[in-house]
Amino acid sequence: xxxxxxxxxxxxxxxxxxxxxxxxxxxxxxxxxxxxxxxxxxxxxxxxxx
Amino acid sequence: xxxxxxxxxxxxxxxxxxxxxxxxxxxxxxxxxxxxxxxxxxxxxxxxxxxxxxxxxxxxxxxxxxxxxxxxxxxxxxxxxxxxxxxxxxxxxxxxxxxxxxxxxxxxxxxxxxxxxxxxxxxxxxxxxxxxxxxxxxxxxxxxxxxxxxxxxxxxxxxxxxxxxxxxxxxxxxxxxxxxxxxxxxxxxxxxxxxxxxxxxxxxxxxxxxxxxxxxxxxxxxxxxxxxxxxxxx
Numbered sequence: 001x002x003x004x005x006x007x008x009x010x011x012x013x014x015x016x017x018x019x020x021x022x023x024x025x026x027x028x029x030x031x032x033x034x035x036x037x038x039x040x041x042x043x044x045x046x047x048x049x050x
Numbered sequence: 051x052x053x054x055x056x057x058x059x060x061x062x063x064x065x066x067x068x069x070x071x072x073x074x075x076x077x078x079x080x081x082x083x084x085x086x087x088x089x090x091x092x093x094x095x096x097x098x099x100x101x102x103x104x105x106x107x108x109x110x111x112x113x114x115x116x117x118x119x120x121x122x123x124x125x126x127x128x129x130x131x132x133x134x135x136x137x138x139x140x141x142x143x144x145x146x147x148x149x150x151x152x153x154x155x156x157x158x159x160x161x162x163x164x165x166x167x168x169x170x171x172x173x174x175x176x177x178x179x180x181x182x183x184x185x186x187x188x189x190x191x192x193x194x195x196x197x198x199x200x201x202x203x204x205x206x207x208x209x210x211x212x213x214x215x216x217x218x219x220x221x222x223x224x225x226x227x228x229x230x231x232x233x234x235x236x237x238x239x240x241x242x243x244x245x246x247x248x249x250x251x252x253x254x255x256x257x258x259x260x261x262x263x264x265x266x267x268x269x270x271x272x273x274x275x276x277x278x279x280x281x282x283x284x
Contacts, residue, residue: 003091003155010094010151014101014144021140021256025263032266039273 060258067251074248077241085238094152096241100249102145102170106208108138108253109177113205116198125268128194131201132184133260135177137253142174157221165214166222173207180204190271 078096085092112134119127149167150160161167180200187193215222234242 003089006091006151006155007093010148011097013147013151014097017140017144017147018252018256021137022259025256025259029263029266032263032270035270036266036273039270 060255060262063251063255063258067248067255070244070248070251074241074245077244082238082241083235088156091152091155094148096245097249098145098148098152099242100245101141101148103246104249104253105138105142105145106212107250108134108141108257109173109201109205109208111257112138112201113208116201119194119198120202125194126265128197129261129264129268130257131194131197132181133257133264135181135197135201136260137256139174139177139181140256141249141253142170142177146170146174162221164220164222165218166211166220169207169211169214173204173211176204176207 074096078093082093082096084090112131115127115131115134118124119131146167149170153162154160180197183200184193184197187196210217214220
């Protein structure tokens with residue numbers, strides 16, 4: 001009994017789940033970077049007005 | 051300062067984890083002998099069991115961070131608790147799914163309501179619900195307190211999951227027993243040991259990255275609260 005397909009499916013799932021999670025963290029980080037950029041721009045606008 | 055030191059350790063930890071993954075893959079797929087009755091499908095065990103271990107570790111860290119938060123009321127304990135629960139959910143999901151895939155050819159079913167599987171599913175559902183419930187609370191301080199209590203209470207189930215195969219009759223194999231020790235060949239034990247180290251490193255890696263993102267979020271929230279009006283008053 002080899003059942004290599006099951007081994008492949010389990011192995012593929014492990015790495016798909018881990019990479020999907022890492023991708024979600026990267027997306028959150030990207031979104032936060034955009035927020036920081038927007039806040040910096042708002043700050044610069046205020047400083048220019050002063 | 052401590053946060054910056056933590057950030058500088060991330061690349062080193064990622065390299066160590068990547069090397070450990072490569073060694074694990076060699077040991078799992080080349081070095082470890084094929085199990086006589088189950089065949090190659092038994093190799094699922096080398097990432098099924100370590101992912102369950104990583105989830106127990108993650109929930110323990112969340113439990114400890116929850117206690118630390120309630121004692122010291124410092125926000126970084128809440129960040130650690132939240133990040134660890136999230137990663138614990140990922141690893142327990144991997145343990146559940148890989149276990150189910152392994153069960154299909156061996157037990158001839160994808161799922162059975164035996165004690166280990168049932169308690170693991172209950173544990174997963176509890177922590178998933180706790181993350182959802184946290185989001186319902188608006189006040190960040192109350193949210194942190196709520197999360198800490200949920201993580202402390204939820205950890206009660208973790209020893210039950212571990213002991214389920216010893217407390218009740220089950221078809222789940224007992225790998226570690228008090229009389230026989232670890233019932234495995236030395237080559238299999240080595241592959242398992244290295245895989246456990248790999249998943250522990252993977253957990254540490256994900257935790258540090260997730261904590262860093264959460265710190266960033268806190269910083270953005272703080273700046274937003276400060277608001278343009280406050281900034282203009284400077």
